[in-house]
């Protein structure tokens with residue numbers, strides 16, 4: 001709970017920075033509304049007493065005071081709601097939202113993006129940045145409510161101290177409401193996964209990629225059915241929690257109303273017995289009504305604050321995780337300038353979170369400096385996982401990756417990444433202008449025309465750039481009103497992007513040509529082999545090529561054959577053929593599959 005005040009303080013500072021005028025207005029409205037409560041009560045008593053004493057002028061002045069102060073409370077109520085709502089919304093969108101995104105991207109690895117519990121919380125927090133910003137304002141409103149209560153207590157105690165018993169009784173609805181909101185909060189977390197499932201199915205159904213297959217397969221009805229079930233489940237959990245919360249609220253208010261009725265009866269008896277003046281009686285009735293209103297406001301604020309915990313808790317959890325990840329990745333050694341021995345894996349094992357099976361199982365191998373290493377193997381054998389560990393996306397569960405004998409875990413991740421280049425089979429499609437979609441592969445050289453041309457040449461994408469309607473300045477992506485590219489063309493942009501860095505120590509090509517035709521693939525591989533040799537001569541760079549096609553990897557210096565997370569064979573193409581093992585068998589199968597038909 002102690003983390004809450006620091007969060008409130010933080011969002012209030014953000015409010016001030018984002019909208020200083022509105023923030024100052026909201027503070028002023030809250031402050032004046034506290035004073036207005038006392039002003040209404042006191043001027044009412046003065047009016048009644050002046051009337052009883054026949055002082056017409058004073059009574060009139062008092063009445064004007066009552067009217068003015070009361071009007072002020074009404075106006076301020078709406079004004080405060082409006083101002084606080086606007087400030088919170090603006091702060092949420094303009095300050096908290098970008099901060100959440102920055103936090104998510106500050107984590108260098110990928111592991112968190114594959115964790116269900118992380119994604120659940122991220123989706124909840126992203127939708128609720130306004131509530132996070134409002135939590136600070138809620139604290140301000142709660143303080144104002146307490147001050148109003150204090151004013152009421154002082155005035156009530158002045159009439160008869162027995163009336164102070166109304167105060168603890170009025171706390172009952174707050175406590176009961178809190179209990180109910182805890183139930184709602186738990187239900188939200190419980191139902192988050194079902195929500196994510198239905199959102200994913202919705203995206204699949206309406207997305208162009210998944211939508212095509214769904215239509216061909218005629219699976220829309222079935223997926224809609226699954227989506228509806230996921231939705232129903234989430235709503236069932238939520239509804240039940242809300243129903244119980246409503247019962248708690250009802251119980252709390254019943255206690256308060258009973259106490260309130262008793263209090264009023266007591267004051268009426270005192271007045272009938274002649275103990276109090278007429279002004280006191282009126283003041284008491286007015287204060288009782290005001291107490292109820294203030295309490296109601298307090299309950300609403302408290303209920304909202306408790307409700308906000310369902311967002312605040314995941315947000316704080318997220319920030320703790322980001323902080324822990326940052327500390328874990330706080331290695332500060334720079335990467336080597338060049339490699340002389342190479343990159344080694346020493347007894348590396350890795351299991352994806354939430355899975356019971358090792359994706360890499362005790363892998364030890366040296367990728368010699370300056371070499372081109374091909375990684376082959378069947379689907380799911382661990383090839384991509386291996387390169388992801390080389391790129392520091394994950395940390396090994398055991399063993400380590402060594403750069404010239406130095407543990408990669410001690411090297412600053414951002415520094416290492418700056419010396420790597422990679423293109424993945426699930427490459428990114430950046431919907432920006434062509435020049436940028438290539439240039440972001442090496443931000444410092446984004447404006448370097450020669451580097452851009454060289455990268456585009458390496459990816460054999462010159463013809464693509466020429467054919468675009470506005471050449472290098474063409475906006476890509478249909479969603480943004482730009483030119484849509486074919487799968488192979490997008491893949492070429494990814495290849496060009498990965499070719500931007502001039503001095504990588506590690507260059508990863510993970511199935512980089514899966515969407516290209518055979519001649520293009522052949523040409524690109526030849527070019528990247530040359531490029532690998534050029535990098536190798538300067539920095540001792542290691543190039544790792546992951547491929548299913550054996551013909552493309554025959555020119556590699558070292559071929560690693562993977563099977564179920566292990567390297568089962570390694571050597572040159574010739575050595576592996578001579579070994580007559582797994583590689584030779586797979587190579588033979590592919591060669592036969594692509595061999596021309598006899599007589600064809």
Ligand SMILES: Nc1ncnc2c1ncn2[C@@H]1O[C@H](COP(=O)(O)OP(=O)(O)OP(=O)(O)O)[C@@H](O)[C@H]1O
Nearest residue numbers: 114352355359377378379380381382383384385386
């Ligand atoms: N993000 C992930 N979360 C959980 N398990 C994963 C994840 N990525 C891969 N795996 C599992 O790890 C194993 C190795 O996967 P990996 O992607 O490394 O194989 P691969 O050899 O590259 O396959 P492919 O040739 O199909 O790309 C597989 O069993 C796969 O199911």
